[in-house]
Amino acid sequence: MKRFLSLLLTLAMLLSLVSVSAVAEEAPLVIDIYDAAANYHGIQTGWFAKVVKDRFNLELNIIAPQVAGNELYATRAEEGNLGDIVIVDKKDFSDLLAAGLVRDISDKLPECENIMQFKTQIDVYNKGLTGEDGKYYGIPSEMTDTSPTTLTDDVIYSSPMLRWDLYTQIGQPEIKDLDGLLDVLAQIHEIHPANDAGDPAYPFTLWADWDGNDNMIGIANVVQLTTWYGEKIKQSAILKPDNTFSPIYDRENAYYKITKWLNKAYQMGLVDPESGEQDWNSVMNKLQTGRADLMWYSWEVGFWNSVDRLSDGTAFIFIPVADQLYYADADRYYGSDRMFGIGSKVEGEKYDRIMAFLDWYASPEGVTFQHAGIEGLNYTVGEDGKFVPFHDDALMANLPVPEEYGGGGYNDGNNAINQWIASSICVNPLTGERYAQKFWQSYKDMTMTQMKREWQERFGAEDAVDYMKKNGQLLASPSVDFTPTPDSNDIAAMRVDVNKTLCTYTWQLIFCETDDDFEALWDKMVEKMDGFGYKELYENDVAVYQAEVDAKIAAAGN
Amino acid sequence: MRNKERRINYKKRRSYIEFLYILPFLILVGAFSYFPLYGWIYAFHDYRPPFPITNETFVGLKWFQHIVSNPVRVNDILRVIRNTFAMSGISLFFSWFPMVFAVFLNEIHCRPYRKFVQTVTTLPNFISWVLVFSIAFNVFGSFGAVNSVLQDLGVISKPISFLKSSEHIWFKMWLWLTWKNAGWAAIMYLAAISGIDEQMIEAAKVDGATRMQIIGHITIPSILPTYFVIVMLNIASFLSNGMEQYYVFQNAFNQDYIEVLDLYVYNIATSGTGNYPLSTAISMLKSVVSVVLLAGANGFSKLVRGEGFI
Numbered sequence: 001m002k003r004f005l006s007l008l009l010t011l012a013m014l015l016s017l018v019s020v021s022a023v024a025e026e027a028p029l030v031i032d033i034y035d036a037a038a039n040y041h042g043i044q045t046g047w048f049a050k051v052v053k054d055r056f057n058l059e060l061n062i063i064a065p066q067v068a069g070n071e072l073y074a075t076r077a078e079e080g081n082l083g084d085i086v087i088v089d090k091k092d093f094s095d096l097l098a099a100g101l102v103r104d105i106s107d108k109l110p111e112c113e114n115i116m117q118f119k120t121q122i123d124v125y126n127k128g129l130t131g132e133d134g135k136y137y138g139i140p141s142e143m144t145d146t147s148p149t150t151l152t153d154d155v156i157y158s159s160p161m162l163r164w165d166l167y168t169q170i171g172q173p174e175i176k177d178l179d180g181l182l183d184v185l186a187q188i189h190e191i192h193p194a195n196d197a198g199d200p201a202y203p204f205t206l207w208a209d210w211d212g213n214d215n216m217i218g219i220a221n222v223v224q225l226t227t228w229y230g231e232k233i234k235q236s237a238i239l240k241p242d243n244t245f246s247p248i249y250d251r252e253n254a255y256y257k258i259t260k261w262l263n264k265a266y267q268m269g270l271v272d273p274e275s276g277e278q279d280w281n282s283v284m285n286k287l288q289t290g291r292a293d294l295m296w297y298s299w300e301v302g303f304w305n306s307v308d309r310l311s312d313g314t315a316f317i318f319i320p321v322a323d324q325l326y327y328a329d330a331d332r333y334y335g336s337d338r339m340f341g342i343g344s345k346v347e348g349e350k351y352d353r354i355m356a357f358l359d360w361y362a363s364p365e366g367v368t369f370q371h372a373g374i375e376g377l378n379y380t381v382g383e384d385g386k387f388v389p390f391h392d393d394a395l396m397a398n399l400p401v402p403e404e405y406g407g408g409g410y411n412d413g414n415n416a417i418n419q420w421i422a423s424s425i426c427v428n429p430l431t432g433e434r435y436a437q438k439f440w441q442s443y444k445d446m447t448m449t450q451m452k453r454e455w456q457e458r459f460g461a462e463d464a465v466d467y468m469k470k471n472g473q474l475l476a477s478p479s480v481d482f483t484p485t486p487d488s489n490d491i492a493a494m495r496v497d498v499n500k501t502l503c504t505y506t507w508q509l510i511f512c513e514t515d516d517d518f519e520a521l522w523d524k525m526v527e528k529m530d531g532f533g534y535k536e537l538y539e540n541d542v543a544v545y546q547a548e549v550d551a552k553i554a555a556a557g558n
Numbered sequence: 559m560r561n562k563e564r565r566i567n568y569k570k571r572r573s574y575i576e577f578l579y580i581l582p583f584l585i586l587v588g589a590f591s592y593f594p595l596y597g598w599i600y601a602f603h604d605y606r607p608p609f610p611i612t613n614e615t616f617v618g619l620k621w622f623q624h625i626v627s628n629p630v631r632v633n634d635i636l637r638v639i640r641n642t643f644a645m646s647g648i649s650l651f652f653s654w655f656p657m658v659f660a661v662f663l664n665e666i667h668c669r670p671y672r673k674f675v676q677t678v679t680t681l682p683n684f685i686s687w688v689l690v691f692s693i694a695f696n697v698f699g700s701f702g703a704v705n706s707v708l709q710d711l712g713v714i715s716k717p718i719s720f721l722k723s724s725e726h727i728w729f730k731m732w733l734w735l736t737w738k739n740a741g742w743a744a745i746m747y748l749a750a751i752s753g754i755d756e757q758m759i760e761a762a763k764v765d766g767a768t769r770m771q772i773i774g775h776i777t778i779p780s781i782l783p784t785y786f787v788i789v790m791l792n793i794a795s796f797l798s799n800g801m802e803q804y805y806v807f808q809n810a811f812n813q814d815y816i817e818v819l820d821l822y823v824y825n826i827a828t829s830g831t832g833n834y835p836l837s838t839a840i841s842m843l844k845s846v847v848s849v850v851l852l853a854g855a856n857g858f859s860k861l862v863r864g865e866g867f868i
Contacts (some may be wrong), residue, residue, distance in 0.1 A: 070828050077608030092608075099608040200701065208809065212829065273700035277721045277809055489604055492833045493624065496826055497634070507810030511722075531630030 030059045031354060034076065034083030036092075037141075037338055037419035038064035046413015050406030051369055056357050062416050077101060084354055086341045087419050090483045093138050093339040094129060102137055102341040108351070109136040112359035114366075115421060118143045121334050124481045139358070140335025140481075142423040148333040148479040148555050152425050152434075153298075154463035156328035156474070158224050161295040161316045164451050166192055168313070172458060177323045178261045184319075185270055188293050195290040203293040204265055206275035207283045208507065215337075215484065217499040218248060218255060219506045222262065224296060226254035230325035230475045234548075235484075235541040236498060236534065241325060241475055243549050245542045247534070248502070249526050256522070262510045263518055276507050288396075307392060313451040318464035325475055326468050331425055333479040338419055362421040364430050370415050371424040371435035374405050379437070386431045388442040478555035482548040491540050497532035501525060601838040621839040635822075635840065639847070641728075642818040646796045648732045653792055656740050657785050660747035661777055665769065676748075679741025690738060691806035694721065724812040731816065735803065746788065750781040796851060797844050819844055 030043075044052070044060040052058050063083055065072045073092075076082045082101050096102045110116060121143050126136050146152055160181060170187040174180075185203035195201050210220035216233040223233050230241035231254040237245040238253045248255050265271050272292075274282065286292050287303040295301055295316050305315040346354060360366045372379055372387060378394050379387040391399055398409035406413060424436035437443050461467035468474035487495060505525035512518040601622070603615040625631055659679075666672040682690070697703045698720035705717040720730075754777065762772050801820035808816050817825070819840075827837035859865070 070832065074607035074834065078610065082608070095608055099610075101608055273717050273719065276811065277695065277699060277719070486606075489606055489833050489835055490624075492606075493826075493836050496829050496833060497631075500825070500829070504810045504813055511811070528630065531628070533628075 026057045026353065028057050028059065029350065029353060030061050031085060031350070031357075032061045032063055032083040032343075033085045033087065033417060034063045034065075034072075034343075035085075035087045035417055035419065036065055036089055037087055038062045038416055039066055039418060040064060040416040041067040044416050046408040047374065047401045047406040047410070048369065048413050048415045050413075052357070055360065056353060058353065058357055060417070081345045082343055084343050084346050084350065085358070086343055087141070087338055087417070088341070090337050090339055091486045093341060094483060095486055096341065097129065097137055101344050103344045103346060103351075104135065104137060105342055105355070106134060106136045108355045109139070112355060112362070114359045114362040114364075115139060117145070117362075118422070121481070124334065125339075128481055128483065137341060139340040139421060141338045141340060141419050141421055142332055142336040143421065143426075144331040144333050144423045144479075145426045146331045146333060148330060149476070150331045150333075151328060151465060151474075151476050152331050152439075154438075154465050155298045155318060156326055156465060156468070157298050158227050158296050159298070159318050159326055159464060160228070160321060160324075161301060162188070162319045163192075163293065163314060164317050164455065165312075165314045166293065167319060168454075175319065175321045177321060178257070179264075181321050182261070182265055182268065182270070185265070185294060186268055189270055192293060197289065199289065199291055200272075201291040201293060202272035203270045204262065204275065205272035205278075205283055205286050205292045206262075206510070207278060207280045208276060208503075209280045211503045212499045217495065218502050222255060222258045222506060225258045227327035228321070228324045229254040229257065230327050231255075232327050232477070234545040236495070236537050237541045237545065239545070239549065241327075243553060245545070245549075247538050249522075249529060249534075251522075259506055259509050260518065263512050266510055267513070271510070276511070303396075307389075307446055310447050310449045310451055313449075313454075315451060317451070317455055318467070320459065320467060320471070320473070325473055327475045327477065328465075330476045330478050332423060334481040340419075340421060358421070364428055367420070367422045367424075367426065367435055368428060368430065370420050372428075372437060373410070374401065377401060377405070377410065382442065386433055386442060387437075387440055389437055389440065389446065392437070478552050480548060480551040480555050482551055484548075485544050491537060494533040494537045498529050498534050498537055501528050501532060598838060598842060600834055601842055603835060605835050607834075617835075621835045624836065625839060625843075635843070637814065638817050638819050638822040641815055642797055642799060644728050645731055645818060646792075646799045648728055649735065649799070650789070650792055650796070652732065652736070653789055654785070655736060656743035657747050657778075657781065659740055660744035660751060661773055661781075663744060664748065664751050664777070665773070676741065676744075680745070681741070682738045683742035685738070687802040687806045690734065690803075694734070694807070719811075721807070722809060722811045724815045727812050727815045731803065731807065734807075743788075746784060747781055750784040751777060754780045793851075793855065797848055 040062055041064040042062060043049070044062060049059065052060060063072065063076075073082075077096075077099065080101070082088075082096065086096065086102060088096065093102070109122070116122070118140070121140055122136065123133075125138060125140050127133060129137060144150075144152070162184070166188045167184070169191055170184065173184060175184055189201075189203055192201055206219075206221045208219065212218070213220060215235055216223045217236050218233065226233055226238065232239045233248065233255070234245070236248055238248050238250075238255060240246055240253075246253055250256070262271065272278075272286075283292075284303060287295070287300060290304065295304075301316045309315040340358065342351070342354060361370075373394060375381060377391055377399065378389070380390045382388045393399065394410040395414065396411075398411040401408055401410050401413060422435075425434055425439075427433065428435050433440050456462065459467050461470055465474065502525065505521060505528075509518055509521055509525070512521060599611065602618060603611045604617045604620070605611050605615060609615070625635065663672060663676060666675065685693075695702065699705070700717040700719060700722075702720075704720070705714075708714045709717065758776055759772055762776060767775070797819060799818055799820070801818060801824055804816050804818050804821045805824070808821070823837045823841045823844075826832070826840065827834055
């Protein structure tokens with residue numbers, strides 16, 4: 001009997017031990033992330049979900065207004081709880097603070113060592129937000145560890161890029177201006193009317209999905225190309241290279257110049273007839289299958305260029321146009337346009353766990369997962385401890401992930417938050433190299449192909465940025481901490497109509513049959529935009545963005 | 559005396575019970591038709607998310623004045639109303655189409671073939687407009703099937719922009735709507751046709767009536783009441799001709815003619831920062847126009863039948 005009792009007691013003790021250890025381990029918790037950057041709505045799945053689950057026992061419920069509709073913002077704000085973590089545009093963040101939807105994180109943030117490596121930037125932002133020292137509400141995103149005036153990248157966000165083999169076939173001609181570029185594109189179109197599968201290829205294939213995005217009115221394809229002439233669109237105004245503003249529809253400005261140029265391209269038969277009726281997905285497919293002969297976003301080449309194509313010389317690369325002045329943003333030292341914050345309803349243990357998660361999110365391990373991927377899938381570690389690229393098609397081909405990392409497709413399980421605290425330009429203390437693959441010495445060696453050597457010889461420069469600097473064609477704009485004032489309803493009403501008018505007419509302008517039609521339609525557009533209150537809108541935007549320009553001038557002077 | 563009292567009590571109780579029969583429907587109407595009217599208060603406030611509406615945000619009729627004070631805006635709204643009327647009008651004008659379709663479908667005697675036609679025409683009703691557009695894009699796009707065939711045959715040298723032009727856009731929209739809905743709408747008429755007394759048709763056959771005579775004198779008159787009910791319902795939703803179809807088909811080249819009231823309201827509320835008060839104010843306009851239409855129809859009914867329905 002005694003023996004039995006002692007056995008029972010031991011068993012009971014053991015059981016209680018087990019239950020104690022279970023309590024000590026954190027209970028599973030789902031956190032809601034209201035995420036203006038996400039392209040995925042729902043619970044994070046796949047390998048990144050496993051990474052987070054294993055470390056924090058957290059599940060990430062991504063709430064994505066880009067997927068589920070902007071109405072989410074209004075309805076959730078009305079409920080008084082946007083999410084546990086909120087990732088919103090900078091201009092909305094001050095509103096959230098005023099409406100009491102984000103909480104004070106002054107107590108916990110200073111303890112977050114990884115996040116606080118960006119203390120300078122975080123201090124500047126929060127001081128601007130509250131006017132007080134030591135009060136923290138928001139964490140800027142994609143901050144760099146360089147400086148506000150450095151330009152680390154070897155290519156800039158937008159510049160003309162052609163396929164090297166096609167450019168070589170037509171004799172690598174010098175390009176003086178936009179007309180020269182059209183001539184080159186016409187020649188390329190002649191020798192490359194279709195891709196290998198026989199589907200028609202065009203120099204220009206345009207899409208309308210992104211029109212009016214990113215605080216710039218007008219159609220995205222034109223808006224982006226204005227930076228080739230040093231002109232940057234700030235909502236309804238154009239910022240000229242001399243730091244003065246000018247209305248977007250003035251005929252001396254780049255918006256007119258580029259629209260006119262695209263119309264000329266259309267009249268020459270160089271514009272894909274599906275432009276304007278297709279969406280971005282269709283364009284992406286064309287980029288991947290070699291049906292576009294001109295690219296202008298630096299990231300677009302990712303759909304085509306590969307180590308193989310760089311080796312056989314069929315990759316896209318920057319081709320300079322002599323009369324252009326390329327506008328580029330310097331490293332985003334103060335971060336991008338989005339902010340991280342914590343919802344005002346978050347308290348107690350949940351708050352601790354979320355802050356711990358965010359700090360990890362900015363840690364070398366976390367950032368490596370976000371920007372470099374998984375060891376053994378996306379990279380291997382060399383003898384010197386530095387990373388070597390491996391499977392550079394993991395994202396595009398949605399490669400299967402090893403079981404130990406949770407299995408599934410790589411792209412399917414990729415980090416759905418889609419916004420980072422630390423930029424990929426930051427240096428990884430584990431390797432001493434930057435996080436992004438394109439900066440690794442191993443990658444540079446791999447891609448230093450015959451094609452690149454030919455390019456260097458032809459243009460007498462190391463890379464695109466080097467060429468622009470040597471030839472005085474680069475206009476780098478320093479990073480500053482700036483938050484645009486949110487639109488009042490009156491301004492918002494004007495902006496909706498002015499933007500819609502500008503977009504609708506720009507598309508029609510590109511497809512005008514004659515120059516006379518073009519000019520007449522342009523006048524009609526200006527008249528209608530004015531009718532919707534363009535002038536007032538322009539004055540408002542200039543007043544808002546003058547502060548940013550002043551800060552940039554000051555930063556450049558330092 | 560007592561008996562009478564009891565009868566009155568019984569009557570009273572019964573009326574309460576009978577009231578309970580309609581109560582669920584009253585609740586439904588209240589919840590889905592009257593409660594949403596509460597949202598109209600946004601038109602009287604300077605509402606901007608994430609801030610809640612308070613006494614300070616009240617601006618009275620500011621947004622209504624905004625609509626009428628700007629001639630460009632007024633023109634824009636008139637354009638949108640024109641589009642709404644035109645496209646609803648075309649649907650209304652051709653509302654006999656599913657009925658005729660059902661009648662002819664009923665005349666097919668080969669059962670498997672009839673079933674096949676019915677299934678094929680009903681199926682598109684279950685496809686979302688987004689998918690309908692992707693079908694349209696693949697068939698009628700610049701590199702779509704139609705253009706490819708025409709180009710291969712040498713009929714045209716440059717692709718025809720079916721989707722990128724505003725020519726006949728109202729009629730094209732009606733064609734898509736009909737392709738999607740005709741089979742579904744015909745089901746109602748097929749049911750009505752199956753309710754026709756067989757004896758009448760047989761008697762007519764004995765009397766030597768031809769097929770067309772049977773259709774003209776028996777089938778169609780028998781299903782006309784169904785037709786009128788459906789037309790009535792169509793008129794009721796004259797201004798709410800849905801926005802999904804126009805939303806997926808809209809582009810810079812046809813927007814002037816395709817934007818209907820619902821889509822216009824949606825575009826104002828959701829593009830860019832958006833403006834909820836203004837779009838609410840414009841959507842209230844819909845109710846105003848509906849009331850005008852209703853009064854008009856009522857007056858017409860009084861004139862023709864001597865009695866209105868209100």
